[in-house]
Amino acid sequence: MRSEIVIVGGGAGGLELACKLGRKLGPSKVALVDSRLYHIWKPSLHEVAAGTLDIHQEGLSYQMLGHDNGFHFVYGAMTALDAAAKKITIGPVVAGTGEQVFPSRELEFGSLVIAVGSTSNYFxxxxxxxxxxxxxATEDAERFRLTLLKLLAMADERKVEGTQGGVDIVIIGGGATGVELAAELREASGVYAAYGFGHLDVQRDVRITLLEGAPRILAPLPERVSGAALKLLGQRAIKVVTDCRVTKIEPQQVTDKEGNVYPSDLCVWAAGIKAPEFLGSLGLPLAKGGQIMVDGHLRVQGQAAIYALGDCAMCMDADNKPVPPRAQAAHQQADYLVETFVRQARGKAPQDKPYRYKDYGSLVSFGQSTSVGSLMGSLRGLSWFVEGTVARMMYASLHLMHHQAVLGTVRTGVLAIARFLIRRTTPLVKLH
Incomplete structure (x- = not known):
């Protein structure tokens, strides 16, 4: 089996690259490899975990996207690379019953793009x-949601019996993921109470604690954004502890370096990411953090036909600083490689200009009604602070822009309307 351009990883950057190239070059030229059958926009996983977003409605089938956008989908995980022979090995696919669905296969390529994202760094x-x-991943978010439902049911039953208790949720990491999850959980817990856990006083009985090792939450963002986020969390009765270095985690509690103990029925780790460990077995040059080293054209150092993008790639910016692991960076890198491969396919000269990251700012969601963040201007260092409903609409538009890249404008509009109508006829949280 062979494809001229093979993309490994169907996250935001990899999928957008596959869709755009497929529409331009066709399925005989482009193949996407992924270990899952459907795609979800990773920044929305906190909504899946809280139950405010249904993964079965949100997930997009790679096979459908391949059919509609003109690329070939290959189901399975990349397990090995033979750079000299220009081929990768795709591991077997095994069903939950243990039955083998697909055997191990080899896929030859003309050019290879590795876009496998990141995983948690537990330090x-x-x-x-x-x-x-x-x-x-989606299975992590679903496991959290189902565990939360069970804990809420048990806590509600204890209240009926006259026993004190509740649910203690500890989120380790005060970056965007941790902050968004905390806010979403507070909003969702009130909805869960209305749908059957009415004996719970969610402000008192669903206790959410956010632990951050830095002096402030959202440390990479401007202080005004961090301050506004802290205020919004306080209004939602979410306890925030900064300068908190976690040293030990046990089944029912979290301990920090000062010896403080935080009760924990449910604990989320959102304190850092790293590149997937299997990258170390591919024989490619890696940075200290495990990312693949690429040059200014996103080509793997020392390789003529292998590229990498997104969280798994160590790419230096114009200021010789690493490009941050953000969805907007992966989106920009995908667009850069679209131009690279289209020029290559049409026999044109390669791009002269290297990839340059452009920071358009960051937005942080605080539930379904408000957001906060900063937008970067065209002048260096210029930014605008945004919050409230306008910021929330802008945050939602980021998701729609991603859908537009993979579905097209018309289908994205239809999908947005359909989901709006579905939300008016189904529970506000997923209850099953």
Missing amino acids: GVPGAQEYTISLN
Whole structure:
């Protein structure tokens, strides 16, 4: 089996690259490899975890997207690379019953793009991997949601019996994921109470604690954004502890370096990311953090036909600083490689200009009604602070822009209307 351009990883950047190239070059030229059958926009996983977004309605089938956009989908995980022979190995696919669905296969390529994203970095904290949930994939978010439902039901039953208690949720990491999850959980817990857990006083009985190791939450963003976020969390009765270094995690509690103990029925790890470990077995040059080293044209150093983008790639900016692991960076890198491969396919000269990251700002969601963030201007260092309904609409538009890239304008509009109508006829949270 062979494809001229093989893209490994169907996240935001990899999928957009496959769709745009497929529409321009066709399925005989482009193949997308992924270990899952459907795609979800990773920044929305906190909504899946809280139950405010139904993964079965949100997920987009790679096979459908391949059919509609003109690329070939290959189901399975990349397990090995032979750079000299220009081929990759795709591991077998095994069903939940243990039955093999697809055997191990080899896929030859003319050019290869690795876009496998990132995974959680536990920094060696004892118990972190065993006793926390990290929102890396849809199954993680669904496991969190189902565990939360069970804990809420048990807490409500205890209240009926006259026993004190509640649910303690600890979120480790005060970046965008941790902050958005905390706010979404507070909003969702009130909805859950209305749908059958009415004996719970959610402000008192659903206790949410956010632990951050830096002096402030949302440390990479401007202080005004961080301050506004802290205020919004306080209004939602979410406890925030900064300068908190977690040293140990156990099944029912979290301990920090000062010896403080935080009760925890449900613990989320959102304190850092790293490149997937299997990249170390591919024989490609890696940075200290495990990312693949690429040059200014996103080509892997020392390789003529292998590229990498997104969180798994170490790409330096014009200021010789690493490009941040953000969805907007992956989107920009995908567009850059679209131009690279289209020029290549049409026999044109390669791009002269290297890829340059453009920071358009960041927005942080606080539930379904408000957001906060900063927008970057065209002048260096100029930014605008935004919050409230306008910021929320802008945040939602980012999701729609991603859908537009993979579905097209008309289908994105129809999908947005359909989801609006569905939300008016179904529970506000997923209850099953």
